[in-house]
Amino acid sequence: MPEAAPEPVLEVRDLGIHFGGLHAVRDVTASVPAGQITAIIGPNGAGKSTFFNLISGFYQPTSGSIRFLGEDITRLKTHQVVARGIARTFQTTTIYKELSVLDNAMIGHRVRTRAGLLDALLRTGRERQDEQGSRAGAMRALERVGLASQAGRPAGALTQEGQKRVGIAMALASDPRLLLLDEPAAGMNPEETVSLMGLIRELVAGGLTVALVEHKMSLVMGLADRILVLHHGQKIAQGTPAEVSRDPTVIEAYLGGHAHGGQMGQPGQAGGSHA
Amino acid sequence: MNRAAFKPGPWGWLVIFALAALLPLLKPGGYVLDIGINIMIWAMLAYGLNVMLGYSGLLSLAHAGFFGIGAYAVGILTLKAHWSFWLALPAGVLISALGGLLLGLVAFRTRGDAFAIFTLGVGVILQLVINKWDALTGGNEGLNGVPPATSLLGIDFSKGANFYYVALAALALTVLVVARTRGSVFGRSLVAIRGGEDLARSAGIDVYTHKLRALMLSTAIAGLAGGVYAAYVGFLGSSVTGPVTTFTVLLYLLVGGVGTLAGPLLGTALMYGLTQSLKGLQDYQYIVFGPLLVLLVMFVPQGLAGLWDRAQARRVAARTERTVDHA
Amino acid sequence: MRGAAFILWRLSLTTFLQQLFNALALGGVYALVALGLTLVYGVMRVPNFAHGGLYMLGAYFAYAALSGLGVPYVAALLLAAAGVALLAALLERAVFYPLRNAPHVHSMIAAIGVLFFVEAAVQLIWGPDFKQIAEPVPGIVNLGGVIITWQRVLVIAASVLVVLGLNYFLKRTLTGATIEAMSQNREGARLVGVNVNRVGMLTFAISGGLAAAAAALIAPIISVAPSMGEVMNLKVFAIIILGGMGSVPGAIVGAFLLALAEVFGGFYINLDFADVIGFAMLVLVLAIKPEGLFRRGT
Known part of the structure; x- marks a missing residue:
């Protein structure tokens, strides 16, 4: 794991969006370093997918700014964002099946x-x-x-x-320069997950920067160079897997009030057992 | 997707059009030629509709209105401004395309289903304007005495058999344009939009611009059909520009096969021919057409050409299953 | 001079109030028809183009009950509502439910097929000519110079009553709450364990019943004709796009806005185009605010 984070390709500052009265993402300031894998985690409804939708231009933010490779892309449309070098995949296998x-x-x-x-x-x-x-x-x-x-x-x-x-x-x-993967391992068995992790590592080794939203903690802990934790639309932690899994706010966010959150793993334990 | 589609192939189409071109030489009655010309006109409108519904996945219910714009443009320019048909026809096509642009600029600001609803309203408004604008369109009385096509290159196209070739050429142009669109980089993006607008957008396709261009092409083709119709029939009334016409042509398209290249022609020839030959059917058209439309989307949404496609694809798939090892 | 100005002012005020009452009656009818359409869209995500056909059918059912069976007006209204509700439920079972997983354009096309069939069938049975339904309570009410027919009073009262009843149903009963939950978020409703299948049928029945009741209410004021469905279709679709597709309050506000625009636009501007004022409004609004006036909660 590198000591100093390399130059960021993506920087968001005070990013926020609200639908009616609901702040789905609020005042998020974060960056995605080049040539690394950044995982975005958080309990259900933490605003992870909304965060991706903001970056890829699907939603227009109500506040804040997004910079990619030094250029302000906050107001760009999705196809313009893709043209600048940010591509994404969806949670489910959303492809043209026919x-x-x-x-x-x-x-x-x-x-x-x-x-x-x-x-x-x-x-x-x-x-x-x-x-x-x-x-x-x-x-x-x-x-x-x-x-x-x-x-x-x-x-x-x-x-x-x-x-x-x-x-x-x-x-x-x-x-793309930056690839956004929204729950790439959803619906996959353990072998398939491992094979997918191999693919992601290969892509990054080839110079690509990856940011992913994921629930499977084994994948996150095994793959990510850096982790960004969202909770109720706000950033509560950012750092290396080791730092984040020790962070008391993060443990609180996951364990407190989410005891029955079916698909959530418990990062504290998962991190511990996989580290 | 392009390779597997039901395609008589360029040679197949040449044979179809060559055979169609031979028809007048057999000296058939005027009735047969009339049916032939009508089939070609309505097939063109079906091709226009197909660019939207079949290639882009958008249901446009205003197409009879654009047919009307093309028809009245040619009618008014030749009758009142004394233009030659050969100038008025491209002008009509251009005006229809511009109308499509205007519609798209507003309609494509909405998403998904709202487009169909919106075009339903626009279709009615177009008919209403045509019906009420007495000074320009003759209003309720209609436009009487639209002159037939004039001579070009020394050939007199005003007579029935010769005008048949005008319609045939227009149809051939339509099929060529649609085939080229479909097999292109642009056409593949339309297919992507049909498959899922959000997915297409995230794949980097400029959905708005593509839909706008597709709508312009589609309304231009509708205008071409209308222009040919105007010169052929010689009388224009607003009733042909209303939702009933769109509905009828939609049925032709569904019978033939939405999204296929042969479908619009096949469906129009079959359904128009049937309606004309069964006089009883004409009186109760919509009693039959309505349920037929419902049954088609429920059980045969791919239409006749689509059925053929599917059988073909199954044969190809069976062949590849045998040769490809996918362990 | 001042006296004359006063009389003119009184006159224009009387006219204004009279038009206002006309608009309220019209708005009530639009609201009933639009509510069913917006509920069906909310629950099934189907823009039901056949809705205008159901409305038109309701008017003919009422006419048939009155002239054929000779029942009183209220009974005819209820019969029409029940008959169309039943038909709409059948329609959902036979056509829209099987198409629920098909591309949206398929159910839209099927709905158009139904619309044209209903229109052709009505034309075959009752002919293309206008039919008249007599006012159940003839005569007028004079409220300080403002003259309103009893029928309009009836329309306003009945539509307010039905809207309140529907609101009670949606807010206070489990089935109604389910319909509302589904129109807000289908997935969520499924999680709560709601039987999604039956709700669709029920929603169709309600929407058909509302449309038929509206038609029976307005039939004595206008004439009954096969084409009345297509015109109403345009108006209610304009209303629900304006109000936000699937939104109940949006449909009610949109209905009264359209009625006001039509009555005053038709009275003060041009009657020829009164029927498409709604769409002109729609084009204008969409050009400025594509998501409609009242955006659905996300």
């Missing part, structure tokens, strides 16, 4: 192409170039997740883990 694996990845590459309706109608050089570029970009992404041999199959025919990989390939096809 389309082929290749088509899924090609859709992810769309943001790197410019051919529009007129190019399509007139079959311009740009159209042909972009079509080839999409194919090549999509294949590169499929190779990174190990799905190149499955390119022609309908995405829905793959296993749960395979479909997760399709989702990641779709995100990778946009050539």
Whole structure:
């Protein structure tokens, strides 16, 4: 584990959003260091997914700012955010199940192409170039997740883990600098989880920065370089796994009032047993 | 997705259009040519609708209104401004596309289902405006005596058999445009939007711009169909521009196969042909069409061309299952 | 001079009040029709394009009960409401429930099919001509120069009563609370252990009953015709988009806003376009505020 955190790729300052009277995310100031894995954890309803939705431009924040690679992206639309280099996957296996694996990845590459309706109608050089570029970009992404041999199959025919990989390939096809993974291990068995962790490590070793929301503490503790803890929409801790799992506020947040929170592990114990 | 789709293929389409082009040479009665021209006009409108419903997953209920815009543009420009049909037709297409742009600028600010509701209202308003704007459209009386297509390159297109080729060329252009759109980078993004707007957005697709372009293309095609209709029929009334027309063409599209390239033509030929040949059906059209529409979406949402696709895909899948080892 | 100005002022005030009462009666009817539509959208996430058809059918059922069976007006109203409620429930079972997991456009298209069928069937049975329903209580009330027909008083009173009853049902009964819970958040309702399947059918029945009651109430004021459903469709959809799709208070406020705009717009501006004032409002509002006037709670 590195001693000093490297240069951050993403910095949020005083970020907040409220729906009606409910503050889903409130005054969050945090950063995601380059080339590392940052995990965002917190009890149910802590605002983790909302936090991702804010970064990826799905929601417009009601306060605060988001900077990516030094540029202010607070007000950008989702496709503009993707174009700047932030891609994401969803909690469930949200992919185009009827389309082929290749088509899924090609859709992810769309943001790197410019051919529009007129190019399509007139079959311009740009159209042909972009079509080839999409194919090549999509294949590169499929190779990174190990799905190149499955390119022609309908995405829905793959296993749960395979479909997760399709989702990641779709995100990778946009050539991101930062990859946001929303509960990547949800619905997976232990072996699949381990294999997915291997994939994430490989991607980071290749220079990618990853931020993920996850409930499975084994994955978080085994994978994350840094952890950001949200509770009731607010940041209550940020630091290395070791620091966070010792933090009394964090332990309180998880154990207090969440004794029956079915899908939550207990980070104190989980951290202890896995460290 | 593009490869597996029901495609007669470029050669198949050439054969279909070559056969269709031979029809007038057989010197059929005017009745047969009339049915042929009508099928081509309504099939074009179905293609326009298909760009929205089939490729982008958006139900537009205003398309008869844009058909009307194209028709009245050609009617008014040729009858009142004495333009040539060959200038008025592209002008009508352009005006319809601009109308689509205006609609999209407002309608696409809403999300999902609101679009269908919104276009239902716009469809009624377009018909109402056409019906009430006496000075421009002739209002309730309609527009009488729209001149037929004029000569071009020394060929007189005003006569029935020759006008048949105008409709055929317009349909061929429509099929070409739609096929190119569908198989393109742009078209793949539309398919992504159809599959899930939020997913498409997070994949980096500029959903708003894509939907806007698709709607413009779709209304332009509706306008083209309307323009050809105006010159062919010679009389325009507001009743053809209302929701009933949209509904009927929607049924054609569903019978043929939403989202397929052959579906609009197939469904229109079949349903229009049936309606014309069974006079009894004409009187009780909607008693039959209504439940038919319900049954189609419930049991055969993919339509005839879609059924063919599925059978084809199953054969391909069976073949790959045998060859691919997926342990 | 001052006397003349006063008389003019009194005159315009009388006209204004009279129009206001007309708007209240109209708004009550719109509210009943829009409430059913918004509840169905909230619970089933289906924009039910057949809703206007159910409304129109309600008017014809009332007409048939009055002229065919010769029952009194109130009985005809109740019969129409019950008949359409039953049909709507059947419709949910036969069409919308099986389509619940299909793409949304499928249920929308099915709803359009139902609308056209209902319209064609009514035209076949009762013909395309207008039908008249006599006012159950003929005559007028004179409130200091403001003249209102008894029928309008009846419409206002009945719609207030029904809306209050519906509110009681939604807030104070378990079934009603379930419907409201589902229209707020379907997943949440499932977690509480609510039988989601039956609620959809019940909601359809309520929405059909409300639409039919509204039609029977307004039928003596307007004439009954097969096309009345499509026009009403436009208006109530404009109302629920304006009010926020699925929102109950939004539908009520939207209904009265539209009625006011129509009555005063039609009276002071142009009658030809009174029927589409709602949509003109809608276009305007959406251009400025895409999420509708009253956003649904997230």
